[in-house]
Amino acid sequence: MNPNLTLDELSVVIERQIEKQNESAQDDFCGLSPTQMGNWFDASFHQLQGVTINTPEDLSASPVMRYLTLIFDDAMKNDGSFKATAKGNLPAHLVKQASELLSEFAVSQFAGNISISEFAGSNEDKFNALHYTRILAEIAGIIYRRSGRYHIKKAAQAQYQKQGIHGFFKSMLDAAVSQYNWRYFDLFEDDVDLRMYWLFMVWRLQQHACIEQLTDEVITAFPYVLEQLGVISGCSLEKSLDILIESRFISRFLQFWGFVTLDPKQGFSLDREPRTVQLQPLLADTFHFTVNV
Incomplete structure (x- = not known):
């Protein structure tokens, strides 16, 4: 609104606006800021912010x-x-x-x-x-x-x-x-690397323990994931992603570590019926989130 700003002064204003936007909570990220999400995407394991990863005293359940x-x-x-x-x-x-x-x-x-x-x-x-x-x-x-x-x-x-x-x-x-290839145990045809979203998914699952809700949150935060997805026969894109998340993230990551359990008797359906996991004490003992949302 100030016509007398120089290009250098305008650059400072733009940088401050970008910084303000990057630090602001975003509904699509469930209240996280782009800066926080960027850290969870790019930071090394020991440089993650907004979460403390502990070694539980009792590992017998893992x-x-x-x-x-x-x-x-x-x-x-x-x-x-x-x-x-x-x-x-x-x-x-x-x-x-x-x-x-x-x-x-x-x-x-x-x-x-x-x-x-x-x-x-x-x-x-x-x-x-x-x-x-x-x-x-x-x-x-x-x-x-x-x-x-x-x-x-x-x-x-x-x-x-x-x-x-x-x-x-x-x-x-x-x-x-x-480093581990999460596709190792399955034959699904897709280009989705769920490892990118692993910490976001752990955080969300701790809040509601629902696979379908977790899938919807991933799609809202990262809509391009659907473009990388190969449709599983007879399933919608959303259901196909449900299946990948259940197989690679829930069953063959969290469950292998003893963080959650999933009742197989809930069964498979082409419909998106809500399926819940049982959060185990080891999950909360390991991941303590301090993000403010």
């Missing part, structure tokens, strides 16, 4: 961390390594020990036929949660395979002796959200 403990204990009894199978998988005795833990986890209330459980199996190929844990441990630089054996890195052995399994919680979680 399948991933319990399986990692078995891997450590088995290796530490044998000078830091153990023999892999001919296919390069974890040995049968370790798979058996991991399967026997199922009754101790919250997901056991939904356990049906062991042959199709993701938390038990006769070998690693049939035991998705254990296979996932082994992959994360390799990505996180904790274990490696050489000459037909799995080895725990020397630094990791020393850390385990000093801190126990708690010393690896954050590095494993970081590997899960920043």
Whole structure:
């Protein structure tokens, strides 16, 4: 409104307006500002703002961390390594020990036929949660395979002796959200990388525990996600995204870690009927959000 502003002065005004806009709460982001959302998108795991990620004192409810403990204990009894199978998988005795833990986890209330459980199996190929844990441990630089054996890195052995399994919680979680391929276990055809939205989705799910509401919030905040989506036969775009979020984020991330459980008896439907997850104490023990909305 001031015709006497110089270009430099006008640039300062524009910069201040942009900064004000970026710091303002946006309804499409459920009350977050673009600056806060940008941090959750781009910041490294240890530079996230508006959330504190803690290592819970009790990790016994986390399948991933319990399986990692078995891997450590088995290796530490044998000078830091153990023999892999001919296919390069974890040995049968370790798979058996991991399967026997199922009754101790919250997901056991939904356990049906062991042959199709993701938390038990006769070998690693049939035991998705254990296979996932082994992959994360390799990505996180904790274990490696050489000459037909799995080895725990020397630094990791020393850390385990000093801190126990708690010393690896954050590095494993970081590997899960920043490096692991969330499409690994499915055959869906799409270009959606849900890892980009992982912290936003954790925050929202803590508020309402509803998969369909979470999907709608993701679509509202990031409408371009629908352009990346391959439609699942017989489903709408929204339902297709429901399925991806349930499979990749709920079942094979949060549930593998012991953060939530999902009752499979709620069943699959082509309609978008509200489905809820059961939030487990480990979720609140790990993620403490301090965003003001």
